[in-house]
Amino acid sequence: MINDEWIWSLNRLIPNDPVVARQVLEQIREQLEAQQWDERDIFGVRLAVDEALVNAMKHGNRQDAGKQVGVACKLSEKRLWIRIADEGPGFCPESVPDCTEPENLERPCGRGIMLMRNFMSRVEYNTRGNAVEMEKQR
Amino acid sequence: MAVHRSLQVTEVGDVTVVRFVDRKIxxxxxxxxxxxxxxxxxEEENRSKLxxxxxxxEFLSSHALGKLITLEKKVKAHKGKLKLSNIRPEIYEVFAITKLNKLFDIKEDEADALAAF
Structure with missing residues (x-):
């Protein structure tokens, strides 16, 4: 990781609750707006972080209210770094079918991950597949 | 008349025009x-042109896209027509990345879409 001067950071274990996820998203949006990131980048980061949080709560933690999601986020002048981890068994991102193939176009699969990869500069999963690390270069 | 909490529904000729109430889906x-x-x-109101x-x-997630895909299937099954319009550039990008711009008939504005039914 490049050593930036971080101007804001967040490190929280949040309950498996979409309302709290929404609060985290809002916090990140406010920070990006305060740093005058452009609208398209803010839109992309929000979309990617929302998709990652939904995946963690719904698919990772299987909507279990007793489980938590770890959110670590840092912001420098040039980039945003975020790591989202759930308590689930993990998954293999390569095994998710390509949602843009004609036969999969109408299936509800992999669209969130595809959007994350397109809107962020880097998206990587850990070996177990229960944590995603993403970066957005301004 | 059905109650629509999330939608604003109007009729233009035989086309049902739907506007979303929430800015962030x-x-x-x-x-x-x-x-x-x-x-x-x-399914309940038997409207065929949407x-x-x-x-x-201003914002929609992949889960919302999933609902639109299901809607498209239902419209097709009822031999109806579905068109989308007035999509802002960031959101159009979401459709383009996922290639759903090929599945849906997307028009620039309402007038274009109405003329295409």
Whole structure:
């Protein structure tokens, strides 16, 4: 990781609750707006972080209210770094079918991950597949 | 007359024009509700020509896209027509990345879409 001067950071274990996820998203949006990131980048980061949080709560933690999601986020002048981890068994991102193939176009699969990869500069999963690390270069 | 909480529904000729009330189609509950209201237009109210006007929508997630895909299937099954219009550039990008711009008939504005039915 490049050593930036971080101007804001967040490190929280949040309950498996979409309302709290929404609060985290809002916090990140406010920070990006305060740093005058452009609208398209803010839109992309929000979309990617929302998709990652939904995946963690719904698919990772299987909507279990007793489980938590770890959110670590840092912001420098040039980039945003975020790591989202759930308590689930993990998954293999390569095994998710390509949602843009004609036969999969109408299936509800992999669209969130595809959007994350397109809107962020880097998206990587850990070996177990229960944590995603993403970066957005301004 | 059915009650639509998440949608504003009007008639233009034989086309049902739907505008979204929420600017951010993001929340799980909102998406569920919205999906059901859209499906009811086809399945309960038997409307066959639907135009979804996205002018008020600033944000939508992949889960919302899933609902639109299901709606498209239902419209097709009822031999109806579905068109989308007034999609802002960031949201159009979401459709383009996922290649859903090929599945949906997306028009620039409401007038274009109405003329295409």
């Amino acid at each position: 993001l929340d799980e509950v909102t998406i569920q509700e919205l999906g059901q209201e859209l499906f009811n237009l086809i 135009l979804l006007n996205f002018s008020a929508v």
